[in-house]
Amino acid sequence: MTKAIWLRASLAIEEIILSSKRVAILGAGPSGLAQLRAFEAARQSGREDLPEIICYEKQADIGGMWNYTWRTGLDKNGEPVHGSMYRYLWSNGPKECLEFADYSFDEHFGRAIPSYPPRAVLKDYIMGRIDQQAIKKYIRFECPVRWVEYDDDSKKFTVTVTNHKTNTQEVEEFDYVVVATGHFSTPNMPFFKGIDKFPGRVLHAHDFRDALEFENKDVLVVGSSYSAEDIASQCFKYGAQSITISYRSQPIGHTWPEGMEERPLVTHFEGNIAHFSDGSTKGFDAVIMCTGYLFHFPFLPDELRLITENCMYPNNLYKGVLFQPNPQLIYLGMHDQYYTFNKLDVQAWYARDIILGDKVLADAKTRQADIKIWRDRHDKLDGSDEQNIDFQADYILDLLALIDYPDFPVREQAELFKQWLRDKQENIMGYREKTYPSTITNTMATELPKPWLEIKDDSLESFMSLDFVEATVD
Amino acid sequence: MTKAIWLRASLAIEEIILSSKRVAILGAGPSGLAQLRAFEAARQSGREDLPEIICYEKQADIGGMWNYTWRTGLDKNGEPVHGSMYRYLWSNGPKECLEFADYSFDEHFGRAIPSYPPRAVLKDYIMGRIDQQAIKKYIRFECPVRWVEYDDDSKKFTVTVTNHKTNTQEVEEFDYVVVATGHFSTPNMPFFKGIDKFPGRVLHAHDFRDALEFENKDVLVVGSSYSAEDIASQCFKYGAQSITISYRSQPIGHTWPEGMEERPLVTHFEGNIAHFSDGSTKGFDAVIMCTGYLFHFPFLPDELRLITENCMYPNNLYKGVLFQPNPQLIYLGMHDQYYTFNKLDVQAWYARDIILGDKVLADAKTRQADIKIWRDRHDKLDGSDEQNIDFQADYILDLLALIDYPDFPVREQAELFKQWLRDKQENIMGYREKTYPSTITNTMATELPKPWLEIKDDSLESFMSLDFVEATVD
Numbered sequence: 029m030t031k032a033i034w035l036r037a038s039l040a041i042e043e044i045i046l047s048s049k050r051v052a053i054l055g056a057g058p059s060g061l062a063q064l065r066a067f068e069a070a071r072q073s074g075r076e077d078l079p080e081i082i083c084y085e086k087q088a089d090i091g092g093m094w095n096y097t098w099r100t101g102l103d104k105n106g107e108p109v110h111g112s113m114y115r116y117l118w119s120n121g122p123k124e125c126l127e128f129a130d131y132s133f134d135e136h137f138g139r140a141i142p143s144y145p146p147r148a149v150l151k152d153y154i155m156g157r158i159d160q161q162a163i164k165k166y167i168r169f170e171c172p173v174r175w176v177e178y179d180d181d182s183k184k185f186t187v188t189v190t191n192h193k194t195n196t197q198e199v200e201e202f203d204y205v206v207v208a209t210g211h212f213s214t215p216n217m218p219f220f221k222g223i224d225k226f227p228g229r230v231l232h233a234h235d236f237r238d239a240l241e242f243e244n245k246d247v248l249v250v251g252s253s254y255s256a257e258d259i260a261s262q263c264f265k266y267g268a269q270s271i272t273i274s275y276r277s278q279p280i281g282h283t284w285p286e287g288m289e290e291r292p293l294v295t296h297f298e299g300n301i302a303h304f305s306d307g308s309t310k311g312f313d314a315v316i317m318c319t320g321y322l323f324h325f326p327f328l329p330d331e332l333r334l335i336t337e338n339c340m341y342p343n344n345l346y347k348g349v350l351f352q353p354n355p356q357l358i359y360l361g362m363h364d365q366y367y368t369f370n371k372l373d374v375q376a377w378y379a380r381d382i383i384l385g386d387k388v389l390a391d392a393k394t395r396q397a398d399i400k401i402w403r404d405r406h407d408k409l410d411g412s413d414e415q416n417i418d419f420q421a422d423y424i425l426d427l428l429a430l431i432d433y434p435d436f437p438v439r440e441q442a443e444l445f446k447q448w449l450r451d452k453q454e455n456i457m458g459y460r461e462k463t464y465p466s467t468i469t470n471t472m473a474t475e476l477p478k479p480w481l482e483i484k485d486d487s488l489e490s491f492m493s494l495d496f497v498e499a500t501v502d
Numbered sequence: 503m504t505k506a507i508w509l510r511a512s513l514a515i516e517e518i519i520l521s522s523k524r525v526a527i528l529g530a531g532p533s534g535l536a537q538l539r540a541f542e543a544a545r546q547s548g549r550e551d552l553p554e555i556i557c558y559e560k561q562a563d564i565g566g567m568w569n570y571t572w573r574t575g576l577d578k579n580g581e582p583v584h585g586s587m588y589r590y591l592w593s594n595g596p597k598e599c600l601e602f603a604d605y606s607f608d609e610h611f612g613r614a615i616p617s618y619p620p621r622a623v624l625k626d627y628i629m630g631r632i633d634q635q636a637i638k639k640y641i642r643f644e645c646p647v648r649w650v651e652y653d654d655d656s657k658k659f660t661v662t663v664t665n666h667k668t669n670t671q672e673v674e675e676f677d678y679v680v681v682a683t684g685h686f687s688t689p690n691m692p693f694f695k696g697i698d699k700f701p702g703r704v705l706h707a708h709d710f711r712d713a714l715e716f717e718n719k720d721v722l723v724v725g726s727s728y729s730a731e732d733i734a735s736q737c738f739k740y741g742a743q744s745i746t747i748s749y750r751s752q753p754i755g756h757t758w759p760e761g762m763e764e765r766p767l768v769t770h771f772e773g774n775i776a777h778f779s780d781g782s783t784k785g786f787d788a789v790i791m792c793t794g795y796l797f798h799f800p801f802l803p804d805e806l807r808l809i810t811e812n813c814m815y816p817n818n819l820y821k822g823v824l825f826q827p828n829p830q831l832i833y834l835g836m837h838d839q840y841y842t843f844n845k846l847d848v849q850a851w852y853a854r855d856i857i858l859g860d861k862v863l864a865d866a867k868t869r870q871a872d873i874k875i876w877r878d879r880h881d882k883l884d885g886s887d888e889q890n891i892d893f894q895a896d897y898i899l900d901l902l903a904l905i906d907y908p909d910f911p912v913r914e915q916a917e918l919f920k921q922w923l924r925d926k927q928e929n930i931m932g933y934r935e936k937t938y939p940s941t942i943t944n945t946m947a948t949e950l951p952k953p954w955l956e957i958k959d960d961s962l963e964s965f966m967s968l969d970f971v972e973a974t975v976d
Contacts, residue, residue, distance in 0.1 A: 101575035106688035
């Protein structure tokens, strides 16, 4: 055999090996879709050595958390409901901070729109970039994952799912598993003495659906993060009689309108009366726990399971995605987030390059050293939003340098995030009327034609038929 | 070796084999506890060849469905909430129909009590019979089962659970698995057009907790079985403004008080307006779906999974308990039920005798023939409560004849059930004031001192401090 023939044969074999790789993506929400898009981008650029991909999705459609559902608790198949979104939810961050480098808001909507659109409008944009026909053929819907195992000898995963459409299980082997199931779906629900006898509704933010349910009610919101801030604001907007926000360590600290206030932590309940740690009391009709979420992977054995709290850089994830004890296992979107979709994209692009073999995987020691550098930096963060934002920008830039994802103005978006913080501080009920320039197209967002508090219909149709006002430049 | 010595040696070996059997019981509710009690009864009667037992329980205590929880959706560990019970729930059947032959209400309470006690009172009785110290040592709490596998070669099951107390998984092998996880925990929640935009609370009976939430509200209850009947009655009792019960095929048909009515099936919703199939419409504040439950065994592979609707004799269960394709797998409590605790007991006693080898397991063909006889009878039932009750009595008597469980007056209890049906028909808001004689002790139940509608506190303490009235004999 001449060297040339041998080389061709060898390449052919390698191609067969490469093309026979199999990848399971668990979840078709923002993370899973980013992974599918990453491979689709490679295919469109002419790559032929792509792995076989199956994406298992619990819901009946793509979108993950972005699918609003009226259901709470368990879904139509008896599986835990994934979605935590509610009616009348508007973006609580500027759309300019999540704009895709290769698909602008201008391109999608054909005209300038305000900076804080409702959920349905944002979802329309996010989904607009996806070639649904190309993507959906990889996805098996209504297929919750039951169990994943890894065999040390074959170096393969076995993934078992229930296909609810056929009421049968499916078992397949894979070389890589991408966990894209999110971590804002399993409520963290603390117990307070007496809550079990509270004579009214007690719910977690995960089950909050329609603020109109709390019209004319005295509502207690427990928590001081985004959910608390936003659900309290929604209740105010839709006519709750009073809203009391109870914080554990620090108040949110906004200047709240008449009818809203913050109090320190609830110590216990007596009937419908909440007792707070400052000795004050107040009666309530409903209690909404905005107390965060658990990382919950009931389908993973211990040796594959990420154990972390919600933080800016979970431990054991090299480059934030490759599971250190077994880098054939990939976790997407496990960071707490400021950046969202474009961060998921760079994670997914990096993971794709590792799977394709375009990047050589560093050895375990090198990976560990890199994790340590980031974790050390993480541990020195002072907890302020400003530091967190810059840290996450650094992380994204670190990954961007390794991949062929289009560059995007990460630092400029960080500055927009900081402006957003100031605007919220200035007017919590009015910050959604602010406008920002696109970091991609420089287009200035238009203004809402009336105050956010007065726009009660959150549908795409209704929002897009508003007469947006060209922003005045100061 | 003489024959006698050989026999002794052989017996000794058999004892070792027997005593090394391992049994997993999945769930420590009424069914699982019945199974634990069955083995405990054998131990107390001097049996030494008992298997090693581990009972895995998702909750933090025994009781299963009988543990009221304020939580809905997911529990503190992120697992689906098991309990479907609510505050102010009173027994909807006579206590005399579930009285244990070997532990009477007289023995437990020391005096006569009314026939329809609240949940907490009944639970106190049910749990009073259990030697908790003896039983709890077999139970691992906060351990939801993740996955069960059966190996055809070793003839053993591998059970994988998550121990939430240690946040680690546990994997053990067993010779028998008893599925005692119930089938009234996973809601069946149908979709109606427009329900996703209903501007108020929409919930399943599984998540119903406190009727006071619906005070002064117009409530739509969808369904026509026990949950619908009872939740509608609770809402009436605790001050709902109006209750409309929507049935699919047949109305419940009681004479409802002012403010309650039945209508045919909802066709769709427009805003808060429900449209019914008779063309009528009505506006509502809340919708409660009393639409039943799904059989849901996410921890079982297809070859071990019972597939059935809720019925009086599920297919594929020999004697109602042994899974026909693999009789090392035992299902308890899978029938729809009139009889409850004593039926679970006879099932558990029979299962115990099979596991202990006290009963020789019939061959597959014989078992199948027996299943067919019962299924044929089942298919001929006319759907009436009366026929169902007699059918279930026959089933219990069939099992009772095979085991050493104390005889109890099954037929007399059947007649009480039929009286109960008539009493409900006569006065749906007053039937809980009726009294019946114990079939075990002949003690006549005492009367409530005032109408059920006026007794709002359902606690054990409050109920037991009422001045019960000696029943007048007609």
